[in-house]
Amino acid sequence: MPLKFSQDIESLLKRLSETSLTLADIITETKERGFSLVIGLITLPFLFPMPPGLTAVLGIGSLLLAAQMALGRRTPWLPKKVAQFQFPHAFVLLLLKNLKKITRILEKLTKRRLPRIADNPRVWQMNGVCIAWLTLLLMLPIPFTNPIPTIGILLFVVATLESDGLLICISYILTLLITLLFAFIIYTLWHTPGLLQNLFQ
Numbered sequence: 070m071p072l073k074f075s076q077d078i079e080s081l082l083k084r085l086s087e088t089s090l091t092l093a094d095i096i097t098e099t100k101e102r103g104f105s106l107v108i109g110l111i112t113l114p115f116l117f118p119m120p121p122g123l124t125a126v127l128g129i130g131s132l133l134l135a136a137q138m139a140l141g142r143r144t145p146w147l148p149k150k151v152a153q154f155q156f157p158h159a160f161v162l163l164l165l166k167n168l169k170k171i172t173r174i175l176e177k178l179t180k181r182r183l184p185r186i187a188d189n190p191r192v193w194q195m196n197g198v199c200i201a202w203l204t205l206l207l208m209l210p211i212p213f214t215n216p217i218p219t220i221g222i223l224l225f226v227v228a229t230l231e232s233d234g235l236l237i238c239i240s241y242i243l244t245l246l247i248t249l250l251f252a253f254i255i256y257t258l259w260h261t262p263g264l265l266q267n268l269f270q
Contacts, residue, residue: 078168085161093153113164131204179233188232195241206218209255
C-alpha cells in the first residue's frame, strides 16, 4: 500500500515542478499535516548534493517547525523570508527522480502500529524535540554528514504521518545512535586538527 508520505510529497514536488509554490503555500494547503510534510519536503534535499545557499534556509525552516512541534503547536508558522522560499525547478526534478528509491525502502518499514503511542500529544512534542536536535546536527559544518541526521528526521516524518508508533520508538533509538556518532566525529576532529583540512584536499 503506498505511503501517505510518498503520495503527498510526490504530489507537492510535481506541483513545484509546474508552478512556483512557496513554503507558505504548502503550509496553507496541508494545514496540520503541514508540519510533517513540510519538514519532510525541506529535509529530503539533504540526502543529495545541494546548490549553494539552500542549506541555511532549509535548515532554519526545519528547525523552526520542529521547535513549534516541541511546544505542542498544531498550526505551523514560518517567518516571511523563509515562508517565501521557492525550490529551484531543476532541483525539484532531481528530487522527483530520486523519490521513488527512498519511498521503496520506507514502504517496507512502516505501517499503522501502536496507535496509542503515535497519537499521544506528548509523543508529538517529543518528536519535535528530536527533529529539532537532528536538524541542529544537520546544520553543523562537517563534510559528508548531512544524510545521517536527515535519515533520522525522515523516519520521524514518516512515522508521524503513518501513525506508526513502533517506527517512532525506533526513531528515538536511531536519534541516540546518531548523537553518539556525531559526538565521536566531533571528538575525533577536535583531537586531530589537520583531519578536516585533509578532507578538502
